[in-house]
Amino acid sequence: MAHEVIDRIEELGPQLKGLAEENERLGRLSERTVALMRSAGVMRLLQPAKFGGHSVHPRDFAEAVMALARHDGAAGWVAGVVGVHPWEVGQMDPRLAQEIWGENQDTWIASPYMPNGIAEPVEGGYVLNGRWPFSSGTDHCDWVFLGALVGDSKGRPAMPVKVLHVVLPRSDYEIIDDSWDVIGLSGTGSKDVVVSGAFIPEYRTVDQEDIKSGAAAERNGATETVHKLPFTTMFPLGITAAVIGICEGALEAHLALQRDRVAVTGVQVRDDPYALYATGEATAEIEACRVQLIDGVSRLYDRLDAGETVSVADRTRIRRNQVRCAWRAVAALDEIFARSGGNVIRRDNPIQRLWRDAHVGLQHMIHVPGATYHADSLAQMGLEVPAPMQALI
Incomplete structure (x- = not known):
């Protein structure tokens, strides 16, 4: 089902992309964008099957968010945040899920x-x-x-x-x-x-501790492997996936712009080895961020699916890499933005909007590197991670 959702997002891609500027102007998603997102089914990916959802592998959720963010950063961000909430509802008292989705399974x-x-x-x-x-x-x-x-x-x-x-x-x-x-x-x-x-x-x-530890899921009979994943893995996943997808969208727009662009020197950019070197390097960096983010949550999922336990060091490693993926992807975007020419600053150029969206995405608290990197270094050395530092691990 997840692949069908991604295929549907790609099918709707031109429409989603065409609505991105209107969404920015409105200061919220337009009704048309929301209708397209509902028709794609992205918000149901982590929703319990009993209420019309799919309870997919978290990898599939991340890839759907990236696909959406590539076309419209704001839509991808909303999907990454709002789309994870059904996962938590699935671990709570079943009466709540009935209240939310009993009459309308598309409720956000x-x-x-x-x-x-x-x-x-x-x-x-x-x-x-x-x-x-x-x-x-x-x-x-x-x-x-x-x-x-x-x-x-x-x-x-x-x-x-x-x-x-x-x-x-x-x-x-x-x-x-x-x-x-x-x-x-x-x-x-x-x-x-x-x-x-x-x-x-x-x-x-x-x-909150019952959601982080998995006690709530066990208490309420949510036995699927996806519900055994830590909250501090799942919530950051959608947000970082959105940032990486935004960077992928900017890269796509940059490549389209560079294909026929002529620099002020009269040289076609496609013949400039320095510009293409930077583009190639940025492309590899953004793709590596995608792969590392998905690999991390997939490895954790596989361990839990096999009945293994997850240590503090496992959790800090996931968070460390998730934070680093976001920063690396945006740094790569900065490199191509700097080489997209003066016209990139015009408001009708989508690259500048995606560039702004990506940088604002880094401001979310789950992308603050200091304490996360500190905690991971302690954990990887076999030292105790202080309890306050584990709040977001």
């Missing part, structure tokens, strides 16, 4: 997971308050995942700190329309959402 779920809210315990659940930025694709979603700190009776974080992932229907939160004015990935519509005193039943919540 937004996020973000950062614990910007306080969830105060009450009888039967929690009362939530807070404001969260960066809710990608939120205009087209009917539910949202939010991160929250369990609070005390005074609205402050309780000690010890406990982080929940909570899920709310669209009627329980507000989207702030003027909160997304950015230089790249504008079409993602990653607006702020606000919650004021919403009640959340216990079954619509899950302890």
Whole structure:
């Protein structure tokens, strides 16, 4: 089924590409883009089969996100973020999945997971308050995942700190329309959402540690191998796949531009060995990033499928390579952008939009290299990785 989804994305590619500029202008995905994405089925790839999904290998999900991002960076980004949420719902109380997809299996779920809210315990659940930025694709979603700190009776974080992932229907939160004015990935519509005193039943919540450890999946009978993968592998996967796909799209546009371009010297670029050397090197780098990202999650999947355990060192290695793939791909894009000529800066040239989208993609917290590289170095030396440093591992 995954190959059918990718084939459908490629079939729709010219239309998706043609809508990218409109999406940027709107500051969100257009209704037409969303309709095309729904028809391709990309958001159902990690959705439970019981609710019209396909529960595919994570490699297939990453490749579909890359294919979409190559045509429109914003659409690919939304698919990479929103598309992983069905994977988590599949590990939670089955009542939640029934609520979300019981009547419409094409329902989308937004996020973000950062614990910007306080969830105060009450009888039967929690009362939530807070404001969260960066809710990608939120205009087209009917539910949202939010991160929250369990609070005390005074609205402050309780000690010890406990982080929940909570899920709310669209009627329980507000989207702030003027909160997304950015230089790249504008079409993602990653607006702020606000919650004021919403009640959340216990079954619509899950302890973040239970998702990270796999305890939630085991408790709720999600036995497929894909549900044994760490959250800190799956969530970054879609985002980094989008960044690599954006770089692939820029490379494709660069090659089309260079084919017949004549430099100011009067020399055709295709006859300039220095320009072609840089293009060849960038092409190899971007392709290597694709291969390494997919190889990492595939190796982890195979180990879990064989019943093996995953160590901290295994997880840090995956995260290290995932972060590095994003940075290497964007560095390669910088090389070809610098050699695309003066016309590349014109707003009607898609390369400049993809270049901006890729750089904004690096700003996501899962692409910050410092702590990830530090943790991996400790793990590979057989040393203990401090607990705070394992938060995103």
